[in-house]
Amino acid sequence: MRRVLLALIACCCLLPAAFVRAADDDLAAVERAIAEKKLSWQAGPAYLDPKDFQARLGINGLLNEDPPAPLPIPPVDLPEQFDWRNANGVTDVRNQGPCGSCWAFASIAALESAAVIQGGLPNTIDYSEQYLVSDCYPQYGCGGSYSIWQPIVFLVTNGTVDEECMPYQAQDGPCDLCPDADQHLVGLADRGAVEREVDALKQAVYQRGPVAVTMNVYEDFNYYTSGVYAYAEGAYLGGHAVLVVGYDDNEECFVVKNSWGPGWGEDGFFRISYGEVHGRTRFGSEAEYVFFDTGSYPAGMTPAIDNFRLLDKEGQPFAAPYQVTRDQSITMLFTFDYTDVDGNLEAGVLYATLDGAVYQLGPLWNMEKTGTLGFAFGMLMTDGAHSGSFYVEDTAGNRSNQLPFAFEVVQAEESDDDTADDDATDDDTVGGTDDDASDDDTGGADDDQLGDTPTPEPDESDGDDDDDDHGCA
Template sequence: MKRTITGLVTVFFLLFISAFSFASELDEIRAAIKEKDAKWIADETSVSVAAPELKKLRVRLEKPDKADIHGLILVSPPVSGLYESLDWRNYNGLNYVTQVRDQGNCGSCWAFATTGALESYMLIMNDTPALDENDSEQILVSCGGAGSCNGGYIDQASNFLRDTGLPDETCYPYTATNGTCGNACANWQSSADRIAYWSYVATTSPTVDAIRNALSAYGPLVTTMDVYTDFFSYKSGIYSYVWGTLEGGHAVLIVGYNDIDQYFIVKNSWGIGWGEGGFFNIAYSQINPTVQFGYWTIAYLQEAPCTYSISPTSKSFPVEGGSGTITVSVGTQCSWTAVSNASWITIPPGSGGTGNGTANYSVAANTGSSSRTGTITIAGKTFTVTQIGPSYSISPTSKSFPAAGGSGTFNVSTCAGCSWTPVPNASWITVTSGSGPGSGTVKYTVSANSAKGTRKATITVGGKVFAVTQKGR
């Protein structure tokens, strides 16, 4: 009996110490919120009252390896006419976000964030708002190979959702343990929901604009953040880090934004006893090296984005011009058009297509006085055309005349298509014949010099100078 009483006293004492410690921690968080003029409220939550080792299980994300992204960064074009706020829980009066789940005492935030994104993806794609879409996180934990209750990777989980997918929750209800894939229902792959494609919106340099644009274009986004002690006590408002040490990495689902008050709306996986019914708002300012909100943000796409490549990417031509072909490599459903930015580069009408193909072009003879550069644009890719300018030579390069004047000739050598015109710089020299294109002979006359002094002038052809000297009377 004495041992029982002693044991109960010990338990109550430990509970008292724990409660006192939490109360002290909460007071410090509230003081830090006030001191830093933060816009959120801290209070007791279903997570803040948990033992420290259980809290740690909530934040066991393994962040992707930057070396493994393989160019999977989606460049979202600016979306015109963005609203000041967007919430996929109330998008044109319809809800495309499923219920908040609870990962429990298992480091499976990575599975809940990606599964939540899959569920919203299905609601949007099938246009079935408010449907209780509920896919099996346990399949992802037990069968996906992307992680376990000790943590996991959102990129590898996304690969599994693309290649295999998830069945309904009833196939393998969540157990908050690693489980075994053999416990899943038979032939679950045949009824699995899958994404068509996924891509990073941002890796380690996220921006508010990139996330807002992707939210508007693609729907809820998987993202990551670093969690500090104060976050466990978030009750409401716009979270910003104020107090505590780093507890671990966390994966969550961004479902909206608010430009007026500068925050994102986010779905967590800690049940409805935490935050605003399981959701939280986080300030745009938390896209920073400390909290790292928005790092490794992923969008789920209903089709693979069009990626283009061209070969070769440039070509040089002689002065006479010529023709060439560009090979275009692209997905089968992606269209393209070839456009020239220079009048001397000609592309046949209707040059373009869908899927892989070729673009033909021709380059006119360069009749100018120097080399030139132009481009052909195909789906944002640039093909550069360079062409040398005409080269001219004259022979002879000079002649002397007596005061009485006379006539003369000189030869011009150049390419067949190269134009030229002889230009004298003095009125006493008259060109009587000779011009391009092609090689030819310039004929000219020199009038009598009635002055006493010697005079000099030139005839210029294609940048080459023929010198004329005439004695005085």
């Protein structure tokens, strides 16, 4: 028994050394292939244990059901380089762990970028991949998926929750949501497929945002450290799903977000040659862009408004009491400052209350996270005191604080303004009283300011034409 035990210990002690030698041999083989093929990437020691590496490849062969047909995107002129990271349109790199959940991470990464770029949310948001891996999505799990378009369609119809509501476990499990999960739901409004062509992928990334794609993975990919990856050597291990966030025509490559943590590759990202679209990796075999559902912003994020200014229609401070003639509408111009750190006032609603009634003044457009909003509000007003307020509501249904205002309407007396022919008893008619301001005399008293009659008037009977008002005959 002792000899057997010692023999077992000796074998166990030798295994790690054997693995190290095998890994060193594999690395050397990859480096030779890179040099022979004159490829533009650098290899280093394997980042993951071979078993862990293969467990992360969660795209399993070909799906029996055909994916949706690609939706052509009208082409536009593209810059030579584009990277959504430079526009803060990419969230942090996640780590899927030893679980074949890359399909969930690529799908959620696309949703997060859409929420940031299209929805104006901060790029610190973190949505739950576990929601897809768990029984909440009763299709796949750590065993892998057969596509990325199916989980993305699920996000369109059902959405997901944020990471706080359902943290990642790197394993299958029940649909164990937080108690107030309905307050944490977010989702997609729609999705579209992209043709597996370099130009089509570039157009989609530039015009639609980061694109979730699938690719074949070979043994050499575990040794990638930097540069523009292209297949060097090694056996096929499985399918993988990632997120394309940019491209570079000078390097002829796509910029890609992986889900193996920030310590892998180029800070969690890698670049891959355009040639791999139709090469061994079949990069972009499936490619999906998404549209964020702006009606699914998480609750509990309330905008604030302040620094209210109420102006009249001339843009002057609104005076109280405010005098108007009867049946004259009051036009109020108002501005206020707003702060909305969550960025979801875009397509929100502006409301006004007046004397107990609520008015919806329309949707809000071109809203930033901070700024000044101006609006005009006009209506017929009765005599007396009036009060109201303004507030905004974001797309998650969160209402801001209310900014109150008050004013009084006093009807002015209905008398002639003595400046024009503007009422039925105007003084500028025959027999009326002249307004003494215009050359409109038709037989009444002269205005004594202008030479506006061709014949002497009654007040000139003494022979002195007083139109000159200088005492000259």
